[in-house]
Amino acid sequence: MRIEPGKRWRNWGRSQEARPQHLVHATTPDEVSEAVAFARDKNLPLKTVGAGHSFTSIAATDGVQLDISALDGVLAVDGPLVTLGAGTNLYQLPALLGEHGLALENMGDIDKQTIAGAISTGTHGTGAQFGGLATQVEALTLVTADGSTLHLDAGDELLPAARVGLGALGVITDVTLRCVPEFVMRAVERPEPLEEVLDGWLERAASVDHFEFYWFPHTTQALTKTNTRMPADTPRAPQAPLAAWVDDEFMPNGLYVLVCNLGVVAPGLTPPLNRLANKLVAEREVTDGWHEVFTSPRRVRFREMEYALPVEAVPDALREIRAAIDANNWRITFPVEVRVAAADDNWLSTAYGRQSGYIAVHRYYREDPTAYFEAVEAIARAHGGRPHWGKMHFRTADDLRPAYPRFDDFLAARDRLDPDRVFANDYLERVLGR
Numbered sequence: 001m002r003i004e005p006g007k008r009w010r011n012w013g014r015s016q017e018a019r020p021q022h023l024v025h026a027t028t029p030d031e032v033s034e035a036v037a038f039a040r041d042k043n044l045p046l047k048t049v050g051a052g053h054s055f056t057s058i059a060a061t062d063g064v065q066l067d068i069s070a071l072d073g074v075l076a077v078d079g080p081l082v083t084l085g086a087g088t089n090l091y092q093l094p095a096l097l098g099e100h101g102l103a104l105e106n107m108g109d110i111d112k113q114t115i116a117g118a119i120s121t122g123t124h125g126t127g128a129q130f131g132g133l134a135t136q137v138e139a140l141t142l143v144t145a146d147g148s149t150l151h152l153d154a155g156d157e158l159l160p161a162a163r164v165g166l167g168a169l170g171v172i173t174d175v176t177l178r179c180v181p182e183f184v185m186r187a188v189e190r191p192e193p194l195e196e197v198l199d200g201w202l203e204r205a206a207s208v209d210h211f212e213f214y215w216f217p218h219t220t221q222a223l224t225k226t227n228t229r230m231p232a233d234t235p236r237a238p239q240a241p242l243a244a245w246v247d248d249e250f251m252p253n254g255l256y257v258l259v260c261n262l263g264v265v266a267p268g269l270t271p272p273l274n275r276l277a278n279k280l281v282a283e284r285e286v287t288d289g290w291h292e293v294f295t296s297p298r299r300v301r302f303r304e305m306e307y308a309l310p311v312e313a314v315p316d317a318l319r320e321i322r323a324a325i326d327a328n329n330w331r332i333t334f335p336v337e338v339r340v341a342a343a344d345d346n347w348l349s350t351a352y353g354r355q356s357g358y359i360a361v362h363r364y365y366r367e368d369p370t371a372y373f374e375a376v377e378a379i380a381r382a383h384g385g386r387p388h389w390g391k392m393h394f395r396t397a398d399d400l401r402p403a404y405p406r407f408d409d410f411l412a413a414r415d416r417l418d419p420d421r422v423f424a425n426d427y428l429e430r431v432l433g434r
C-alpha cells in the first residue's frame with residue numbers, strides 16, 4: 001500500500017471537485033483491507049474512485065481516496081464466466097475477453113469507466129432484451145468496513161444489492177461477469193422525422209436488438225441507431241477512414257466544440273446550428289466488432305441527467321420536454337438521447353422490476369444546466385422516473401424511497417455492512433440518508 005498526500009480531484013464533466021486528505025494506492029485485496037484500516041484509524045471516510053466519469057459527487061471525498069487501478073486484468077476464466085480485477089477499465093475488455101473468444105453482452109456509449117465504477121451506478125446501454133452492465137455480474141468480492149472480505153455468488157441474498165451498490169457497501173475487489181461468445185454488429189443510422197419515431201417507439205424498441213435515437217432540440221428530426229447482432233464470422237464492413245473520421249470524430253467532437261462555444265457566446269445561433277448539424281448527419285451502415293459499434297469517443301465535455309421511465313412513457317415525456325424547451329426559450333446545443341433496457345432485479349437498479357426507457361439530457365460543461373435539468377426532472381418524476389445514480393439530479397432519500405421497492409432493504413444491508421459509515425460521502429447522505 002502506498003500513501004501520499006491527497007491532490008485536487010475533478011470528475012470528467014467538471015461538475016465535481018474534491019480535495020482528499022490522503023490518496024492511497026492498493027495493489028492487492030489485502031492492501032484494500034489495510035487502506036480501510038488506515039481510514040478508520042484516522043477517523044476519515046474512504047471512497048474508491050473509478051475513472052471519475054460520474055457527473056454526481058458519488059465518487060468524491062475529502063477523506064481518504066482509494067485508487068485500485070492496479071487491481072486490473074483477468075483473474076480467472078470458467079467457460080463464459082470471467083473474473084476481473086475491479087479496477088479494470090472497460091476499454092481493456094475487447095482484448096482481454098477476445099483471447100477467450102468472449103464479449104460483453106451489452107455496453108453503454110463509452111469505454112472509459114472501470115468495471116466496478118460502472119456497475120456501482122447502474123451503467124447501461126440500450127436493448128429491450130438486455131439489462132445494464134450489473135445484470136451481467138454473476139459474483140463479486142467486497143472488502144467491507146471492518147476490513148473483512150465478503151464474496152457474493154449467484155443466489156447470495158446480498159448480490160442484487162451489491163451489484164448496484166453506489167459504493168456504499170464496501171470496496172469491490174473483483175467482479176465475475178457472465179460473458180457471451182464474441183459477435184459483430186450491423187449498425188444502421190439514419191435521420192427520421194421525430195414524430196414518426198415517437199409513434200413507433202414501443203414497436204421499434206421491441207423488434208430489434210439495440211435501438212436508440214438522438215433528437216436535436218429545435219429540430220423535428222431524430223437520428224435513429226439500430227444495431228443487429230451477427231455471428232462473429234460475418235464479414236466486417238467498417239466505414240472508410242475519412243467517413244469514419246467525419247462521423248465519429250468531427251461530428252460529435254470537432255463540430256460540437258464549435259457549435260457549443262458559439263452557443264455560449266451567441267445563444268440565438270443554437271437553433272440554426274442544430275438544424276445544420278442535423279442536415280450533416282447522413283445515413284450510414286457499418287458492420288464491425290461489438291466494441292467498435294457500442295462505443296465512441298466523447299471529447300467534448302458536458303453535464304448530463306438521465307431518467308429511467310416506464311418504457312411506454314417515453315413518447316409523452318419527450319414531447320413534454322420539447323414543449324418545456326420551447327416555452328422557456330432555452331437554446332440547447334446537445335441532443336437528447338433515448339434508450340431502452342430490460343427489467344432487472346438489482347435493488348437500486350433504475351430498471352428494477354420494469355422494462356425502462358431512458359431519456360438523457362445534456363448541456364455543454366460551460367453552460368449552467370440547472371433550469372433545464374430541473375424542468376426535465378419534474379417531467380420525469382411525474383412519469384414515475386428514477387434518476388441515473390451517476391448523472392446529475394436533485395432527488396433525496398425521502399423522495400427516492402417510494403421509487404424503489406427494496407430501498408429499505410438496501411439501507412438495512414448498508415447498516416449491516418457499514419454501520420459506522422466508513423464509505424459515506426455527501427452524495428450518499430443525500431440519496432440514502434445518514
Ligand SMILES: Cc1cc2nc3c(=O)[nH]c(=O)nc-3n(C[C@H](O)[C@H](O)[C@H](O)COP(=O)(O)OP(=O)(O)OC[C@H]3O[C@@H](n4cnc5c(N)ncnc54)[C@H](O)[C@@H]3O)c2cc1C
Nearest residue numbers: 050051052053054108109113114116117123124167172390
Ligand atoms: C462521457 C460519458 C458517457 C457516459 N455514458 C454512459 C452510458 O452510455 N450509460 C450509462 O449508464 N452511463 C454512462 N455514463 C455514466 C458512467 O457510466 C457512470 O457514472 C459510471 O459510474 C462511471 O464509472 P467510473 O469508473 O468513472 O466510476 P466513478 O465515477 O469514479 O465512481 C462511481 C461510483 O463507483 C464507486 N466505485 C468505484 N470503484 C469502486 C470499487 N472498486 N468498489 C466500490 N465502489 C467503487 C465510486 O466510489 C462511486 O461511488 C457516462 C459518463 C460519461 C462522462
